[in-house]
Amino acid sequence: MSPILIGVIGIGAVLLLMACGLPIGFAMILIGAGGFAYLVNLPAALQIVGVSTYGIVSSYEWLVLPLFFFLASILFYGGLGKSMFRIAYTYLGRLPGGLAMATIGAISIFSAISGSSIAAAITIGTIALPEMKKYKYDDSLATACVAAGGTLDILIPPSSIFVVYGILTETSIVDLFVAGFVPGIILALMFMALIYIRVRINPNLGPPGPGTSFREKLVATVECVDAIVLIGLVLGGLVVGWFTPTEAAGMGAFGAIVASLIRRRLSWKGFKESLWDTVQNTGMVLLCLTGAFILTPFIAMSRIPMELAGLVIGTGLPRYVIMLLIILVYLILGCFIDTMTMVLLTIPVFFPLIKALNYDPVWFGVIVVLCVEMALVTPPVGMNVWVVSGLAKDVPMELIFKGIWPFVVVELIFVILLIAFPQIVLFLPAMLK
Amino acid sequence: MPEAQEVSKEAGGLAFFIDELEKSNPPALFIKGVRKMSFGSKLGQFIIRFVFVVASVGLLITMVTVVLNVGGRGLFASPLLGTVEIVGMAGLLLVPFALVITERNRAHIVVRMLVSRFSQRLQSLFAIFCFILSLVAVALLVWGGVLQIWDSIVRPDMVTPVLRVPKAPLISVLVVGCLILFGILLKHLIEELVKGRKK
Numbered sequence: 223m224s225p226i227l228i229g230v231i232g233i234g235a236v237l238l239l240m241a242c243g244l245p246i247g248f249a250m251i252l253i254g255a256g257g258f259a260y261l262v263n264l265p266a267a268l269q270i271v272g273v274s275t276y277g278i279v280s281s282y283e284w285l286v287l288p289l290f291f292f293l294a295s296i297l298f299y300g301g302l303g304k305s306m307f308r309i310a311y312t313y314l315g316r317l318p319g320g321l322a323m324a325t326i327g328a329i330s331i332f333s334a335i336s337g338s339s340i341a342a343a344i345t346i347g348t349i350a351l352p353e354m355k356k357y358k359y360d361d362s363l364a365t366a367c368v369a370a371g372g373t374l375d376i377l378i379p380p381s382s383i384f385v386v387y388g389i390l391t392e393t394s395i396v397d398l399f400v401a402g403f404v405p406g407i408i409l410a411l412m413f414m415a416l417i418y419i420r421v422r423i424n425p426n427l428g429p430p431g432p433g434t435s436f437r438e439k440l441v442a443t444v445e446c447v448d449a450i451v452l453i454g455l456v457l458g459g460l461v462v463g464w465f466t467p468t469e470a471a472g473m474g475a476f477g478a479i480v481a482s483l484i485r486r487r488l489s490w491k492g493f494k495e496s497l498w499d500t501v502q503n504t505g506m507v508l509l510c511l512t513g514a515f516i517l518t519p520f521i522a523m524s525r526i527p528m529e530l531a532g533l534v535i536g537t538g539l540p541r542y543v544i545m546l547l548i549i550l551v552y553l554i555l556g557c558f559i560d561t562m563t564m565v566l567l568t569i570p571v572f573f574p575l576i577k578a579l580n581y582d583p584v585w586f587g588v589i590v591v592l593c594v595e596m597a598l599v600t601p602p603v604g605m606n607v608w609v610v611s612g613l614a615k616d617v618p619m620e621l622i623f624k625g626i627w628p629f630v631v632v633e634l635i636f637v638i639l640l641i642a643f644p645q646i647v648l649f650l651p652a653m654l655k
Numbered sequence: 656m657p658e659a660q661e662v663s664k665e666a667g668g669l670a671f672f673i674d675e676l677e678k679s680n681p682p683a684l685f686i687k688g689v690r691k692m693s694f695g696s697k698l699g700q701f702i703i704r705f706v707f708v709v710a711s712v713g714l715l716i717t718m719v720t721v722v723l724n725v726g727g728r729g730l731f732a733s734p735l736l737g738t739v740e741i742v743g744m745a746g747l748l749l750v751p752f753a754l755v756i757t758e759r760n761r762a763h764i765v766v767r768m769l770v771s772r773f774s775q776r777l778q779s780l781f782a783i784f785c786f787i788l789s790l791v792a793v794a795l796l797v798w799g800g801v802l803q804i805w806d807s808i809v810r811p812d813m814v815t816p817v818l819r820v821p822k823a824p825l826i827s828v829l830v831v832g833c834l835i836l837f838g839i840l841l842k843h844l845i846e847e848l849v850k851g852r853k854k
Contacts, residue, residue: 243770244785245763248792255795272799272826279750279829280743285717288749292714465725468742472721498756501710501749505757506764508750512796560764602768 225261229524232257236517236567246563250513257520274515278508282468286385286395288504289471293456293478294336295496299489300482302449303345306331309446311353312434314414319421319428321357322367323414325350329371330410331446333378334453335474337385338503339598343372343606347613360427361617366625367417368613369606373595373633374413376561378406380456380474383565383591385467386511390569393583395467396460397651401584402591403457404650405640409592412632420628448481461654507562514566527574534575541579545641548572549593556597560605564594585640588647592637599626703759706752706835713748720745737818747825751832758839779851786844793837800830 232253239249251271259267278284297303310327314320328346336342347368354364376383379399388395421428434442456474459465465473482488488496521527534544555564569590576586598606601623611619640646692700720741728734735741757763770781807813807823814821 239785239788240766241769242785243765243767243781244788245765247763248785248789251792251795252788268795268799268802270799271795272803275796275799276803276822276826276829280746280825282739282742282746285742285746285749288714288753289718289721292718464729469721469725472718473725475718476722497711497714498707500714501707501753501756502760502762504710504714504749505753505755506762509754509757510764558768559766563764603766 225524226526226529228257228261229521229526232520232524233526240559240563245509246560247509247513250510250517250566254513254517254520258523261520261523270519271516275512278512278515283389284508284511286468286471287382287507288500289468289475290337290380290382290385291503292496292500293471293475294338294341295499296475296478296482296488297332297336298341298345299492299496300478300485300487302478302482302487303328303332304349305442305445306449307346307349309442311431312439312442315431316433317418318425318430319363319417320431321350321354321359322363322417322421322428325354325367326371326374326410326413326417329368329374330378330407331449331453333375333406335380335449335456335478336375337380337382339372339375339606340609342375343368343609344613346371347610351614354428357429357431359429361614362621362625363417363420363427365610365614365617365622366629367413369599369604369610369622370413370626370629371410372606372609373598374406374410376595376598377402377409377588377591379403379460380467380471381591382507383561383594384587386562386565387569387587387590390514390566391573391583391587393587397584398587399457399460399467400651400654401588401647405588405592405636405647408646409633409636412636413629416628416632448485452477452481510562510566514570518570521570527571530571531575531578535578541581542641544575544579545581545589548575549589549637552590552593553596553600556593556603557600558603559597560603561594561597564597565590582644582648584651585644585647589637589640592633592640596630596633599630702835703756706755710749710752710756713745713750713752716745717742717749737815740815740818740820743815744820744825747828751829751836755832755835755839758836758843761843776851779847782847783844783851786840786847790837790840790844793833793840796833797830797837800826800833804830
C-alpha cells in the first residue's frame with residue numbers, strides 16, 4: 223500500500239474511533255503511533271511517542287494554556303463578570319435591546335482577559351440572563367446573544383485557539399493576538415448592530431432599560447478599574463513586547479488573584495474550585511495536543527498534505543474558491559466535531575496548502591478562528607448553546623438555536639468581508655512591527 | 656458501585672485503590688470523616704487528593720516562576736535563571752496529573768453524537784471497547800516514557816541545558832502520572848464491565 227493510502231486510512235480510522243466515543247486524544251495517539259510504526263518501524267514510533275509527550279508536557283510555550291485557563295477561572299470565581307456587565311449596562315442599557323447589547327459588550331471586555339468562550343458565556347450569562355428576563359426580553363434573543371457573544375472570546379485576544387494554531391504552524395502568537403483584536407471589536411459591533419436593528423423592527427424583543435446618571439456611570443467605571451488594569455497588563459504587555467504570551471498569562475492570573483483578594487471577592491473555596499477547573503481543562507486540552515503531535519509525524523510521513531496541496535493547485539481553481547471550499551469544510555466539520563479537535567486535525571493538512579496558495583498565515587489563523595466560532599453555536603454540537611441552555615433551563619434548545627441563526631449569518635458575512643479585505647486583519651500587526 | 660469495588664478487589668489491580676469519594680464536586684474531597692469508608696475508598700480519596708495537590712502545585716509554581724522572572728527582569732534587570740526549565744519541570748507536575756483528574760471526572764473531549772443514539776447495551780459495549788483502546792494508548796505513553804528514561808540513563812549528556820538537571824527523574828514523573836491514569840482507566844473499565852453485565 224502507498225503511504226498516501228495508509229494516511230487516508232489513518233485519518234478515516236481517527237474519525238471512526240472518535241465516532242465510537244473514544245477520547246479524541248487517545249484516538250490520535252493510537253493511530254499516530256500505529257501508522258508511524260507501519261510506515262517506518264515500531265522503535266521509531268515509540269521514540270516519537272516518548273519525545274512528543276515529554277516535549278509537550280514540559281514545554282514553556284504550551285504552558286500558556288493552563289495559565290490562561292487559570293486566569294479565566296479566577297475571573298469566574300472572583301465574580302469580576304458582574305462589574306464588567308454593570309459598566310456595559312450603564313452605557314448601553316437605555317437603548318432598545320440595550321441589555322442584549324450590554325451583554326455583548328461585557329463579553330467583549332471579559333474576552334480581553336480570558337481565552338475561554340465557555341467561561342465567557344457562563345460568567346456573563348449568569349448575570350445577564352436574569353436581568354434580561356426581568357425586563358421581559360425575548361427568550362430567543364436573550365439566550366442567543368449570550369451564546370453567540372461567548373464566541374467572541376476566542377477571537378478577541380488572548381485566545382487558546384490562537385495559541386494552538388500559532389504553535390502548530392510556527393506563526394507568532396503575538397501577531398495572531400494583535401490580528402484578532404480589530405476583527406473581534408468589529409464583530410462585537412456587528413452583533414450589537416444586529417440586535418439594535420432587530421429590536422427596532424420588533425420592539426417587543428428587547429425593551430429599553432432605565433437610563434443611568436453620570437454618577438452611576440462613574441461608579442461602574444471605578445468598580446471595573448481592576449479589570450481595565452488587567453486588560454492593560456495582559457494585552458498591553460504583549461503588544462508592547464514586555465511579555466511573551468506565557469508571561470502575559472502568568473501575570474494576568476497573578477493580577478486576577480491579587481485584584482480578587484483586594485476586593486474580597488475570591489474565597490478559599492472559590493480558589494480551590496478555580497484550581498480544580500484549571501487542572502481538569504488542562505488535562506482535557508493537553509491530551510488532545512499530545513495526540514496531535516503524535517499524529518502529525520504520521521500524516522507528514524504519508525505525504526498527504528503535500529499531495530493534497532499539489533492536487534488542489536493542479537485543478538487550476540482560483541485561490542478564493544479554494545479558500546471558500548476550506549471554509550465550507552470547517553463549517554461542516556464544526557457541526558460534528560469539537561473546536562479544538564477541529565483545529566488539531568485540520569491545520570496539519572490544510573496549512574501546507576495555504577502556504578502554497580500564498581495566503582498570509584496570520585490572516586488564515588483569524589479565518590480559522592472565525593470558522594471555529596461558528597462551530598460553537600451551530601447544531602447539533604454547538605457547545606456554547608449547550609452551556610446557555612444549562613443557564614436558562616426554561617428555554618428550549620430549539621428556541622436558542624432559532625435565535626442563533628442571525629448571528630451566524632452576520633459571522634458569515636464578516637468572514638466574506640475578511641476574505642475580500644484581508645487588510646482588516648493585517649493592518650494592525652503590520653503597523654506595530 | 657459496591658459491585659465495582661468487589662470486582663476491583665478480585666482483579667487486585669491499582670483500580671482497587673483508586674476509589675472516588677464523590678462523583679462530582681471537588682469540595683467533597685476536602686470534607687473529612689463524613690461517613691465511614693472502606694480502606695480502598697480512603698486510599699482512593701487520598702490518591703485523587705494527592706494528584707490534585709501535585710497538579711495544583713505545578714500550576715502555582717508555573718505562575719509564580721513567571722511572575723518572579725518578569726518582576727526580576729523589569730525591576731532589577733535580573734531575570735530568574737532557568738525560568739524556562741523551571742516552568743517545564745512544573746509542567747511535568749501539572750500535566751500528567753491533570754490527565755488523571757480529567758479522566759476521574761470523565762471530562763475528556765469525546766464525540767457522543769453517534770453512540771448516544773444506540774441502545775444501552777450497545778453503548779456499554781462501545782464504552783468497554785473505548786476503555787480498552789484508551790488503556791492501550793496510555794500503555795504506549797508509558798512505554799515511550801520508559802524508553803526515554805533508559806535513554807537518559809545511558810547517555811550522560813541528557814540534562815537540561817541551563818540548570819543541568821538530569822532528565823531521567825523528570826521523565827519518571829511523567830511516567831508515574833501515566834501509570835496512575837492507567838489505574839483510573841482500568842477502574843472505569845471494570846465498572847463498565849460490571850454495569851454491562853447487569854444490562
